[in-house]
Every structure is written in structure tokens, then in C-alpha cells.
Amino acid sequence: MPNETLLLVGTAKGLFILRGGGGKWSLEGPHFPGLAVYSAFLDQRKGRNEMWAAPASWHFGAELCKSTDMGKTWDQPEKRRIKMPATTKKPLENIWQITAGGDNDSLYVGVAPAALFESHDRGETWSLNKGLWKHPHRKQWQPGFGGLCLHTIVTDPKNPKDIKIAISTGGVYQTADGGETWKVTNTGVSAYFMPNKYPEFGQCVHKIARHPSKKKLFFLQNHHGVYRSRDGAITWEEIESGLPSNFGFGLTVSEAGSAFIVPLQRDAERFTCEGKLRVYRTRDEGKSWQPLTKGLPQKNAYEVVLRDAVTSTGNNIFFGTKNGKLFASHDDGDSWKMIEGSLPEICCVKAYTL
């Protein structure tokens, strides 16, 4: 009997929770019907199984909600957990990422406008990370099409003070002291839309992900550009040989160390290349990429896969599309099967082995 997999699928119209094993899936939801869910997270540390999600109402704003019964019921505190302090003079626009810290009790949340919130008591209390907010670059970051958002947080269980983040548009920043100070690490990453094509910051990085065992090896999907870093996300080199396009959003790395992306035609078009839904995989750290097509539509398939809609647990890979299709692979990408075909626009997919 294979382990059960749990998927948190955030859509433009609510959160769906899927459970599967042996090829059969059950679906619960939508939770928060009608609200956009761009981030969700299951905290499995110490076996606590606390679920987090961030529904955003077009009218009434975004909030961070918690479930202690695996998503059956959710709280919506009278006083919201994530609030921009009055001193920032900015309202919260959306919550883009919820991530476990490297220790057992910390949680981090990335939001728009680009900022990082942290909790060190399992989400009981939250505060704005002042080190990043006071960073001298912050006022020069510019919003992309999705707003000015901090959408990626990569933490390290072996070193909780090491946190790497990505901002659109700002690029990659990282701290080695738990968030007191942040340094910019975009060397080698292009910003083709700026006069200086390789600025210190201002890149529109869409996603970064770490290799599961080679802790200094990272992959990066840029707004045009696919990169690898072998020095802990400090310097980057292009790895685009064999790709039909270097534009895309999502990125994941499986337990086997394979990296997966879904290239889209160029910025101005933003749908799958040639109307074929192809996932690309590299097993040699980006030296080569293989198109994965088995089980995926190869004709008239004009799909878009967003930055948090590609994920993995073990060697099970999942992705969702803006057309509401959800695909799974249980063999490190060799073959795929559609497990849902008519969900609302999929904003994020998070996978967990139970």
C-alpha cells in the first residue's frame, strides 16, 4: 500500500484538498468558495498536521487561516494575523507564500507588497521582518503583472538562520543571520527589460528551488531565463540548452534531484509552446533537458502554469493550469495523468506525503 498523498490546490475560487494513493483521488472543497487562494501549507513538523491557507477576497482583503482538523474546518480570526504595520503606510494586498522555518516552530509568510512576516511560536503571533523592510533596495523594487510580491521562501532545517527569498521584481535575496540583514544575490541573472541587462537587483525571478541533498545547488526560473547556482544561490549560470523557451513560472525539484519546469512561449504570449503541454526535466543539473509528454495533451493545449502550481513530494510531481487541469506523475515525470480537469484557475499546488 503506497503512502497517501495530500494535495492542497489553491484556485481563484477556493481551496480544494485532494487525497490519493494507488491512482485514486478524493476531493474536498471548495473551502473559502469564491475566494482566491494563492498559498497553502501543511505543517507536518513534530506530527502536528496544522494546515494553513490564505484566502483573498477581492472586496474584503487577504487573511491567513488555520485548520487543526486537516482542513475540515478553518478559523478566520476577528483580528487578522497578517497586517501591515501602520508605519509602512501600505495595506496588505495578498499572501503569496507560507513556509516552515528551519526549526520546529517558525513559520514565514511572503506577501504583496513585497515583505516577509515571521512567527516563532507556531503561528500564534506574527511580525514584519524589519531587516528586509528596511533594506535600501526596497523602495526601488517594481511590481510585475502579479503585483510587487515576495513569492518564494526557501529555508534550511540544518541551518534555521539561512533563508533565501525571491521577489518579483527585485530578485533573490538571502540572510545568514535569521533575517537581521539581507544581501542581494542576483549575479548572472538577466533583466532584459532594463537598460542594464545584469543589474545588481530588479530581476523578475519567478521561482527558485533547492536540490534535496546538494544544499548549495539551486535552480531558478526567471522572467525569460533558466539558471543554476552551485554556490548557495549567490551566483547563477544559464542552463537553457534543449528548452523550447526560457520563459515560465513554476519549478520544482524531486527527491531524486530532477528539476522540472513548464516552459511557456515568450512573455507577450504566455501559453505552452506550440500548443503542446510539455514538462521539461533535467537530471544532470541543467546540462540537458528532456520533454516529458506521456499522458499530456500534445495538440491544441494552450495552458498556463503559474509560479506556485508546480510541486513535488518524493518523486511524485504535480502541476495545475490556469484552465483548471491538475496533473500527476508518480514516476519522476516519466508519465502523467490528469486527476482533475475542470477546477477553477489553479494558483498553487502543494503536495505532502502523509
Added chain:
Amino acid sequence: MKVYLSGHLKQFAGGETEVSLPGSFTSVGEALGGLWSLHPGLRDRVLDEQGKIRTHVNVFLGEKSVKQSEGLATPVDADELHIFNAVSGG
């Protein structure tokens, strides 16, 4: 003062869409303060963190749009307050 709420907000008002506020108020902001004291969960949904009425929320004093008047400082000259989600979304 009687406050009429969008149905989306009733979960933060004890399941009701009509709330009676005891006392008298000089401004809309003061009246809303009375509403928050009865139902604190409404505040973060209607106002943003900077204390402004959210972009896609409309508040009417009688038939007058507060946003098109003096905002939260609008003097109270009617006995009904309406809080709607704006006709927007996707």
C-alpha cells in the same frame, strides 16, 4: 443608527445583516467605531490596515456614498449606514 451589511459580512456579525447601534454619532468613522465595538471582526474586513475603507467596499450614509463625500469624516446626517461589497471582481 441602523447598519445594513452585505451578506458576505454576516459571519462576522453574529449571523445578522442588520445591526442597531445605540447612541448618537457625529461622523461615519465614529459610527463605524461603534460597529467594531459590537462586532470586532468587521473592522479588518471593511477597512484596510491603514484605516481606509477598502477599495472594493462601499459605505453609504443614507443614500450618500461616503467615499464621494468626506470619507470617514463625513458628518452623520442620516440614521442608516449601508456597507456593500462593490460590484467588481472576476
